[in-house]
Amino acid sequence: MKSVSKTLLKIAVPALLLLLAPVELEAQRMGHRSSRSSMSRPSSRPASTPSTRQSRPSTSRNTRSTNTRATTSRPSSKPSVNGGYNKSSRDVSRPSTSTRPATTDRSASNARDRASSSDRNKAVDRSSRDKTSNVTRPGDRGSNTRDRAGDRNSNNRVNVDNSRRGNTNINIDNSRNVNVNRRNTYVRTSPVRYTRPPYRYGGWGFYCHRPYYYHPYRPFYWGPVWHPWGYFVTTMVTTAIVVSIVNDSGQEEEYHYDEGNYYIKTDKGYEVVQAPVGATVNNIPESAEQVQVGDTYNYYYGGAYYDKTEEGYTVVPATAGTIVPALPEGGEEVKAGDRTYVKFGDTYYQPVQVDGKDMYEIVEMKEEETS
Amino acid sequence: MTRILICFLSILPFTGVSQTTDNIDPVAISLIDKMGEVIGGMEAISFHLRSVNDDRNQLGLMERTFTAHEVYFRGPDRMAVYNSGDKGSTGYWYNGEYITWYSFDENNYVTLPAPESIIKTIDSVNSKFGMEFPAADLFYPSFGDDLLEYFGNVTYMGIKNVEGVACHHIIAETKTDNFQIWIENGAFYLPKKFLFIKKGDSPSVVEGTFENWDTNPQLPDEIFEFNPPANADLISIMPKN
Numbered sequence: 001m002k003s004v005s006k007t008l009l010k011i012a013v014p015a016l017l018l019l020l021a022p023v024e025l026e027a028q029r030m031g032h033r034s035s036r037s038s039m040s041r042p043s044s045r046p047a048s049t050p051s052t053r054q055s056r057p058s059t060s061r062n063t064r065s066t067n068t069r070a071t072t073s074r075p076s077s078k079p080s081v082n083g084g085y086n087k088s089s090r091d092v093s094r095p096s097t098s099t100r101p102a103t104t105d106r107s108a109s110n111a112r113d114r115a116s117s118s119d120r121n122k123a124v125d126r127s128s129r130d131k132t133s134n135v136t137r138p139g140d141r142g143s144n145t146r147d148r149a150g151d152r153n154s155n156n157r158v159n160v161d162n163s164r165r166g167n168t169n170i171n172i173d174n175s176r177n178v179n180v181n182r183r184n185t186y187v188r189t190s191p192v193r194y195t196r197p198p199y200r201y202g203g204w205g206f207y208c209h210r211p212y213y214y215h216p217y218r219p220f221y222w223g224p225v226w227h228p229w230g231y232f233v234t235t236m237v238t239t240a241i242v243v244s245i246v247n248d249s250g251q252e253e254e255y256h257y258d259e260g261n262y263y264i265k266t267d268k269g270y271e272v273v274q275a276p277v278g279a280t281v282n283n284i285p286e287s288a289e290q291v292q293v294g295d296t297y298n299y300y301y302g303g304a305y306y307d308k309t310e311e312g313y314t315v316v317p318a319t320a321g322t323i324v325p326a327l328p329e330g331g332e333e334v335k336a337g338d339r340t341y342v343k344f345g346d347t348y349y350q351p352v353q354v355d356g357k358d359m360y361e362i363v364e365m366k367e368e369e370t371s
Numbered sequence: 372m373t374r375i376l377i378c379f380l381s382i383l384p385f386t387g388v389s390q391t392t393d394n395i396d397p398v399a400i401s402l403i404d405k406m407g408e409v410i411g412g413m414e415a416i417s418f419h420l421r422s423v424n425d426d427r428n429q430l431g432l433m434e435r436t437f438t439a440h441e442v443y444f445r446g447p448d449r450m451a452v453y454n455s456g457d458k459g460s461t462g463y464w465y466n467g468e469y470i471t472w473y474s475f476d477e478n479n480y481v482t483l484p485a486p487e488s489i490i491k492t493i494d495s496v497n498s499k500f501g502m503e504f505p506a507a508d509l510f511y512p513s514f515g516d517d518l519l520e521y522f523g524n525v526t527y528m529g530i531k532n533v534e535g536v537a538c539h540h541i542i543a544e545t546k547t548d549n550f551q552i553w554i555e556n557g558a559f560y561l562p563k564k565f566l567f568i569k570k571g572d573s574p575s576v577v578e579g580t581f582e583n584w585d586t587n588p589q590l591p592d593e594i595f596e597f598n599p600p601a602n603a604d605l606i607s608i609m610p611k612n
Binding site: 079080081082083084085086087131132133134135136137138196197198199200201202203204214216217332333334335336337338340343367 | 404407408410411412413414415416429430431444445446447448458459469472474476477478479481482483484488489490500501510511512513514515516604605606607608609610611612
């Protein structure tokens with residue numbers, strides 16, 4: 001009996017080795033790592049014999065991952081481009097999936113990756129990364145602010161005419177943010193029907209009459225008497241007039257108006273703000289331009305739109321489709337999908353080209369169903 | 372591409388795409404797994420990709436666009452992508468902390484804090500801002516699972532020749548979608564080509580062909596750092612609704 005057993009053993013061991021050898025040789029040839037060497041090369045490589053498709057030696061997965069490949073396991077410091085392949089929910093009838101110890105490997109790998117990432121991040125020079133983009137969405141209250149201290153153009157574009165104002169102490173408070181009042185930036189629907197389909201992004205339709213033509217946003221300055229929003233003076237000029245309007249809450253707001261500029265009183269002085277919708281003034285600067293709004297015209301100056309009435313010039317909201325030649329300071333360029341718009345509160349301007357000149361069209365934004 | 376698959380997966384419960392008639396070819400899945408495991412085991416890769424997109428344009432017309440991509444991954448948290456084609460020239464730089472999306476045409480860029488890995492970053496900025504990455508689906512660690520979860524029919528079609536390279540051809544299909552992939556019949560089982568066809572009322576086609584795979588590139592930190600060119604503007608970004 002013993003001799004029979006010995007004979008069987010002598011036959012069985014080489015046979016077993018012969019069976020295992022091709023698998024191992026193949027795995028080494030393919031350079032698999034033990035933690036993920038769950039599959040041998042498909043036997044159907046020539047691929048013309050469907051019958052071989054079921055011959056996947058799936059049991060080798062367990063054998064390799066738990067035993068024979070342990071000594072060649074992947075060093076823990078090696079990070080994967082995607083954290084390692086994950087196939088946790090196989091539903092195909094493959095016996096090996098139920099016992100595949102992949103979960104442990106993956107979590108270990110992820111932990112390694114995280115640790116590695118953390119270590120590596122420490123070496124990153126953060127000094128050059130002190131500025132990131134503002135994430136802003138339509139209707140964001142207070143999102144459309146600009147840190148004037150960091151404004152790339154704030155130092156060389158403001159022209160303060162001290163001679164004209166005598167001893168008036170004029171300066172720009174760079175520590176302030178310029179807040180765009182949404183009430184003054186909502187957009188009226190275009191009176192002209194759109195023939196051009198909207199640009200769609202993120203559940204919004206951006207309607208315009210003219211095609212998108214990018215040019216960088218560079219704030220325009222309407223001469224020495226005009227001041228950008230946020231401009232600050234300690235005393236008000238004597239030529240200013242007081243303009244009062246009633247806001248949406250029924251409260252009266254008081255502004256000081258002088259040569260196209262609207263000021264509000266603050267603790268320390270007066271600050272230039274957006275033209276308040278509803279305010280009526282007797283005159284506006286001569287450099288105001290007529291802009292077409294459907295069949296009529298508005299006057300445009302310093303980012304404000306005016307209707308000419310019997311009482312004078314009344315500040316009105318922007319109307320979609322209106323083309324303006326330039327935009328004041330206070331806007332921000334916003335990437336929406338592949339396009340870049342200039343945003344003032346709720347008003348989005350699309351860069352366009354008209355007769356070879358760079359201009360902006362007021363966008364009509366409509367919330368649309370996401371497909 | 373990622374958006375498409377995510378979209379498909381999100382509508383799955385409502386469309387009731389049947390899984391009861393599953394016809395999953397084990398050979399096809401084993402090849403997908405093999406490809407995934409090879410990619411998942413790599414520490415750094417680089418490749419070129421030529422993509423063709425057929426989609427309805429702004430005017431409602433089917434339009435074909437071509438883009439060439441140059442992609443560099445270094446695990447777990449470095450990525451650089453250069454895109455050039457009919458939709459303009461753009462680039463992505465991800466250094467483990469921030470991702471920057473730069474437009475060569477407009478000379479402006481968006482920089483955002485990013486998650487701690489390539490895949491999480493791709494996932495995050497795609498879902499929030501619609502940033503698209505070439506062939507991103509194939510690099511998801513759960514690619515095989517996602518394929519099985521959505522497609523009830525995955526079939527191995529045999530060896531085919533793609534631009535002189537022998538490849539395993541696999542087709543996955545539902546009533547509304549068709550996905551095909553050609554995996555190189557070589558030592559690394561790398562993807563050579565893929566095709567995504569969306570059928571129905573608003574059809575679209577995405578096709579990509581890989582070239583110049585480098586499975587062990589030496590990628591220094593510097594190539595993943597974005598240095599703004601002169602006069603480039605850091606701008607804001609609007610998230611998807």
